[in-house]
Amino acid sequence: MNKFTIVAASAVFAMPAFAEDWDMPTPYGDSTFHTQNISQFAKDVSAATNGDLNITIHSAGSLFPHGEIKNAVRSRQVPLGEFFLSTLSNEDAAYGVDSQPFVATSYEDAAKLWSAQKPVITELLAEQGLMPLFSVPWPAQGLYTKNEITAVEQLNGLRFRAYNAALEEFAALAGAAPVQVEAPDIPQAFSTGQVDAMITSPSTGANSKAWDFVSNYNAIDAWVPKNIVVVNKRMFDGLSAETQQAVLDAAQAAETRGWEMSAEEATAKTAVMADNGMTISTPTDALKSGLQAIGATMLETWNAKASDAAKSIIATYNQ
Ligand code: PCA
Numbered sequence: 001m002n003k004f005t006i007v008a009a010s011a012v013f014a015m016p017a018f019a020e021d022w023d024m025p026t027p028y029g030d031s032t033f034h035t036q037n038i039s040q041f042a043k044d045v046s047a048a049t050n051g052d053l054n055i056t057i058h059s060a061g062s063l064f065p066h067g068e069i070k071n072a073v074r075s076r077q078v079p080l081g082e083f084f085l086s087t088l089s090n091e092d093a094a095y096g097v098d099s100q101p102f103v104a105t106s107y108e109d110a111a112k113l114w115s116a117q118k119p120v121i122t123e124l125l126a127e128q129g130l131m132p133l134f135s136v137p138w139p140a141q142g143l144y145t146k147n148e149i150t151a152v153e154q155l156n157g158l159r160f161r162a163y164n165a166a167l168e169e170f171a172a173l174a175g176a177a178p179v180q181v182e183a184p185d186i187p188q189a190f191s192t193g194q195v196d197a198m199i200t201s202p203s204t205g206a207n208s209k210a211w212d213f214v215s216n217y218n219a220i221d222a223w224v225p226k227n228i229v230v231v232n233k234r235m236f237d238g239l240s241a242e243t244q245q246a247v248l249d250a251a252q253a254a255e256t257r258g259w260e261m262s263a264e265e266a267t268a269k270t271a272v273m274a275d276n277g278m279t280i281s282t283p284t285d286a287l288k289s290g291l292q293a294i295g296a297t298m299l300e301t302w303n304a305k306a307s308d309a310a311k312s313i314i315a316t317y318n319q
Helices: 003-014 031-050 066-074 085-090 091-100 107-126 165-173 182-192 203-208 234-235 240-273 287-306 310-319
Strands: 020-025 053-058 080-084 130-137 142-145 159-160 179-180 197-200 216-218 226-232 277-279
Touching: 031 053, 031 130, 031 226, 031 240, 053 240, 066 080, 066 085, 066 226, 080 085, 080 165, 085 091, 085 165, 085 226, 091 107, 091 165, 091 287, 107 130, 107 226, 107 310, 130 234, 130 240, 142 203, 142 277, 159 165, 159 182, 165 179, 165 287, 179 216, 182 197, 182 203, 203 240, 226 234, 226 240, 234 240, 240 277
Parallel strands: 020 053, 020 080, 159 179, 159 197, 216 277
Antiparallel strands: 080 226, 130 226, 142 197, 142 216
C-alpha cells in the first residue's frame, strides 16, 4: 500500500457506517425566517450525529411544489418536509383552525391553540404514516392594499391573493376575487396585475418588497397561522436510536427558536415596511367589526365541517 491508498482507506473507515442524506423541501425562500430556522435545525442534526444524518434544504418550492410536499413525504420521495399547515384543511378541518379569523390573534393564544391542536393532528397525520416534528407560526396576518381601507366594503371587487382555502373564503365573503399565489410569486402577481391586495405577515410583506406595489399595511392581526415540519414515520424509525433522539432534540429547539424568531420578525419587518415608505395603520372600528362578521360566518362554516375531534380543539382552547 502506498501513502495515498492508506489515506484513502482511512478516510473511508472514518466515515459513519450508515451516513444518511435527507432532502427537505420547503415552499418558502431562503430569506424567510422559517427557512433560516430549518437550516439551523439541519445544522444541529448534522452536528449532533457527527454527520450521520445530513439534511439538505430545498427552498422556494424548488424540489416539489407546495401542494405536493405532504404527499412527497407520505410516499417517501423525501423523508421530511415543511409546508403551511392549514393547506391540509381540505382533508380535515382540524388542520385549518389556526387560519380562522380572530380565533387566536396573539402568540400567547396561538401557543394555546397549538397545544390543543397538536394531539388531534398528530393522530390524523399518523394515519398517513407521518409524524410532526415541529410547528412555527408566522407573525399575525395583516392587510396590504393600494388605498387606505377603513371598512370591509372597500375590499369589494379587488383581486385578492390567497394562500389557502380559508383566505379564499374570506376574500369571497368580502366581495373580492381570490387568486391562489405562492409566496415566492407574490411580486410577479402584483406587477402583472393578477392581484391588487393581500393578507399576509409583515415577514412575507417585507420579503416580497410590498412597497413596490402597495402603499398601505393595516395590522388587522387577524390570525397566526403556522408552518409544520413532518417526517415519514418509517424513515424516522429506520434511524438509530441516537439519531432519532438527535432529530427530536433539534426539532424541539427549532420550535422554541422559531416562535422567538417569529415574534422578532413581527416588529422588525413592520419597521422595514415603514422605512420603505408604507403607511402602517391599525383597523378602524368599522373595519374591525366588518372583519369580525366575516370571521363569525367562517367559523360557522368551519364548525359545520369539523369532526368531533376538530371541534374538541376549540373546546380545549376555550377552557
Ligand atoms: N406568509 C405565507 C404564509 C403566511 C405568511 O405570513 C404566505 O403569505 O404565503
